[in-house]
Amino acid sequence: MSNPRRNRSELIRALVVDDEADIRELLDMTLARMGLAADSAATLAEAKRLLAAGEYQICLTDMRLPDGDGLELVRYVGEQCPELPVAVITAHGSMGNAVAALKAGAFDYLSKPVSLEQLRVLVRSALDLPSGVSHGGGGEAHQLLGASPAVEQVRHLIDRVGRSQAPVYISGESGSGKELAARLIHERSSRAERPFVPVNCGAIPGNLVESEFFGYRKGAFTGADSDRSGFFQAADGGTLFLDEVADLPLTMQVKLLRAIQEKRVRKVGATTEEAVDVRIICATHQNLRALVEQGAFRQDLFYRLNVIEIRMPALRECREDIPLLTDHVLGRLAKAAGGKLPDMTAAARRALEAYPFPGNVRELENTLERAMALLVDDRIDVADLGLATESTLAVESPQPGQASLQDYLDAMERQAILDALEKTRFNRTAAARLLGITFRSLRYRMQRLGLND
Structure with missing residues (x-):
């Protein structure tokens, strides 16, 4: 040195x-x-x-x-x-x-x-830490666009935690940009020149999780014809991003906790451990705290992962950023297609700003990509966007005899909870009182019915 x-x-x-x-x-x-x-x-x-x-x-x-x-x-x-x-x-x-x-x-x-x-x-x-902080939002491929207070707060947090080795837990709805935030944290850290390894925990079969994470030795099990490294070894010196970490089996959660604490892992079939230098960033659209209370996620692992939490805002919480995001996405799509940037009518822009986007930024990107693909002339109007109407967005309650009894009851329960939340301006404590149930019961029911925060 x-x-x-x-x-x-x-x-x-x-x-x-x-x-x-x-x-x-x-x-x-x-x-x-x-x-x-x-x-x-x-x-x-x-x-x-x-x-x-x-x-x-x-x-x-x-x-x-x-x-x-x-x-x-x-x-x-x-x-x-x-x-x-x-x-x-x-x-x-x-x-x-x-x-x-x-x-x-x-x-x-x-x-x-x-x-x-x-x-x-x-x-x-x-x-190796970079001096100062960067507010530019990363390179061309990785940018956190927006000037709303919610996005500015996230950008500030990313700059701060990038200079730490602390584990980060990124929460937020599907499509809100959790992996983008993880990549930006990595790019602002001393590990920026080392690997960034994203892992979708929900996509790995339960019987393969340990070998995928830690690797295995030749002969450890049927089909192990040679030594193989896992995600931890691949991310050594860099960042391991665990997306949908809530989907990990409880048995794997114990082993993950030990690997994080000891900074060492043991390959399946090995007799010794090896040191690894990995920063953990995890994310999920589920409510980890609720899962801890239900016994579906280990409390000690939750506290170890949730050292610093960054909540990605839903797109409906920062509607003022939709015009900027729209222009950026259209520009990127037009450049990729080698064509001309299309015009968008004022009515179409108003429709985008008024739409709730349950799929967040990912849905906005898909909407604009579809509109570009089906474009007849160089002008995007409301009809070209194919946005769902208010009636199709509303919860459709099946009628008795048209669905199973459980589906019918679930639909009724979901609608009752949504009505109570709307009446109380989404104050869950007040909504639980209005429904005549405990706050904990309401939280459990919302989790079961997929009514996430």
Whole structure:
């Protein structure tokens, strides 16, 4: 990285904060071999004094200090030196402290006894962080378009969490751009030059999940003719995006939790574990908290994944962005087709802005792609969009005798819940009271009937 024999003032500088002299010496020696000059502090007060007096490129701090704790230093750095990555050293098995540190803004964490190899990987990742933040929305292929407050908030969060190694949970309806947000987080991180591996958890057969995630050894099972790496190995050094993580079987959830905590995986049929350096970003359109309460998703895994949550807004929540998105999609489609950008009538634009888009941005893209494909002249009108009418969007209740009894009852229950939510302006507590049921019962019924947030 640098020549350790260079003048100390020319070296990359690190701040080590720990009340144990031998730990400080070990970290100092390791950093020196990497070409870094380390200043040491034994207390929180001394660390703050050094931070005020000089500039550092990385800070390593113990969680327990004589006059405070590592979380206080993480918050102080976040306020005074927001560009400085801080890694927290926690006691072995103290995952609660590690998660708390990540939530407070720490770049990453290390568990005692400190693995020098993991320390080197962490330091390299911290020093590879891009300086400053980018608000441009990524490259041409990956852009988060929109000027609405909801989109601006998401863009700000993406810029912030990109500079961390913390796991991210992205929630939102289908078609709202969860994978796009994950890719943008990856592109803003120190891992941008490493792989981004997207995985649809719901598309993997249950009996193959473990081997797909962790890989397998030759002869581990029938058909295993050679060694094969899994998703974790493919994403080593980069980002693993677990889409629809709620679909993972409970048995796999246990193994995923261990892999995240230990940063090691074991191939199916192997006798030893191997270290992996992977950042986890997950997403689902389902309500993970409700699934935890129902016992369908492990609580400990939920808290480990949900360190930082980003909620992708539905398109109906940022209608002012529809004209910008429309022009962008039409421009992209026209360029791909090598044709002329079509005009769109004012009536068609009003129709798009008024439409609720239950399929969100993905539905908008499909609508415009269909209109372009069926275009007769160079002008898109309302009829060309093929938007569903209000009557077809409404919940159609089957009549007795036209459907099974369960389908009929489900339709009646769904309509009653929707009516109660509309009357209470989607206040679920008030809606539950109006329906004469508990809030928890309402949440369960909404989950069962597919009435997600």
